Amino acid sequence: MLGRKKKSVIKRIWRKRIQPPESPTSSECPPSNHQSPSHPLSSQTNCFAQHASSPLSQSLATNTGVFPGSPQNNTIGNHSALKTSTLSILNQMKLEQLINLDCALEKGRTGPCVLVPNEEITIRxxxxxxxxxxxxVVWRYPSLPCDTILKSVPPCTPDHLYSCINPYHHTVSMVISPESPPPPYRERPPPPDRLRPPDQHDPAGLRYSSTRYHQSQETGGRIPTSGWMNIRYWENNRRVGQTYEVSTDTVSVLGDDTPLVSDSALCLSLLSSQCKSTEETIKIRNKIGLGILICREGSEVWLYNNSNIDVFVSSATLPRPIDDYSRIEQTRVYKVYPGHCLKVFDYDLAEHLLNISSRRTRRDGPIDVFYVNVSFCKGWGANYKRQEITNCPCWLQLHLEPPR
Structure with missing residues (x-):
């Protein structure tokens, strides 16, 4: 009876795979009409022309210099060994592991780790x-190049003995060199939170009026905190809700009150329930879903995009041309695609920038480098039609506490 149930679960799991598209026989790309709503990047084809314009491909080309689908690229594709290797792994798993994997695939979210022996698999x-x-490759991105750099999503911590096969525990790591330009602009069609008590020094509804990042944007100085980061939510130039103080190493920012495994989460829809949002803001907020995961990892802060929409970020420590580091306040905006992650802050580099800014303090006033700006769906700056982040309908300020 147990064996029959196990076979049934394995069949159900295999049926949830994302089918890789067939390679086109002509020089033209066929229309992309096989995209799955729950897997926004699963419709990548093996046609170079169509791949070159896709968000996943643009990012991977930035990371590796090779477009998926190009002759130099190695993708697993629809090889017979793919099915054999996958079913071999599934057959060796326990029923409880299979059920956990099936649940993660069904809900399209994280969940517990599903560990198997970390043994290399020969596809070809x-x-x-x-x-x-x-x-x-099997359950999310079938055209993923084999040289793609992956990163585990916390709290998943595989080691050299075991590998996690929950596909939602892995993301594509964006590697951006200081000389690389920002990603091109691409127009797109349009658990209960644990908020701390209201802060008397931090009233809601404040207006954002400065694009400079001095030590004080609102109150004349940093608010003392026992955590390592404060999150403030904005809709255009209007502050919404109270400051959310983060003391755990990881925090999720969700669009709605979707339950998560993590107990540290900020829900934007609940934050904005007491105020009137614009139609554009509501539309974007409804698309955020699982949102982003922000993690402190040693001397670095990483952002994982778990949503189905692009996220735009800027900080003083993100890469820029070498000669731009003297202009600390002029930051670049980078796009983080769904299923991707990016190191958005580096404490070691921030300390170096502080030394640079200290020479300018007397002339320009103190400049705060311990921040990250995050906008959902809409970019801003020189490469976008919105020049200021205050023109973005749904965005966050992450204020990081300097090392003591």
Whole structure:
């Protein structure tokens, strides 16, 4: 009876795979009409022309210099060994592990780790991948190049003995060099939160009026905090809700009150329930879903985009041309695609920038480098039609506490 149930779950899991598209026989790309709503990047084809314009491909080209679908690229594709390797792993798993994996695939969210022995899998003679990479190809991104850099999503912590095959525990790590330009502009069609008590020094509804990041944007100085980061939510130039203080290493920012495994989460829809939002803001907020995960990892802060929409970020420590580091307040805006992650802050580099800014303090006033700006769906700056972040309908300020 147990064996029959296990086979049934395995069949159900395999049926949830994302089918890789067939390679086109002509020089033209076929229309992309097979996109799955729950897997926004699953419709990447093996046609170079169509791949070159896709968000996943643009990011991977930035990271590796190779477009998916180009002759130099190695993708697993619809190889017979893919099915054999996947079913071999599934058959060795316990029923409880299979149920956890099936649940994660059904709900399209994280969940518990599903650990299997970390043994390289030979797909073809020239392609060997990890079980974690295989799971991402089978159930999320079938055209993922084999040289893609992956990063585990906290709190997933696989080691050299075991690999996690929950596909929602892996993201594509964006690697941006200081000389690379920002991603091109691309127009797109349009758990209960644990807020702290109201802060007497931090009234809601304040108006944002400065694009400079001095030590004080609102109150004349940093508000003392026992956490390592404060999150403030804005809709255009209007503050919404109270400051959310973060003391745990990870925090999720959600669009709605979708329950998560993590107990540290900020829900934007609940924050804005007491005020009137614009139609554009509501539309974007409804698309955020699982939103973003912000993690402190040693001397770095990483942002994981778990939503189905693009996220735009800027900070003083994000890469820029070498000669731009003297202009600390002039930051670049980078796009983080769904299923991608980016190191958005580096404490070591921030300390170096502080030394630079200290020479300018007497002339320009103190400049705060311990911040990250995050906008959902809409970018801003020189490469976008919105020149200021205050023109973005739904965005966050992350204020990081300097090392003591």
């Amino acid at each position: 003679r020239d392609i060997r991948v990890s079980p974690g990479f295989l799971s991402l």
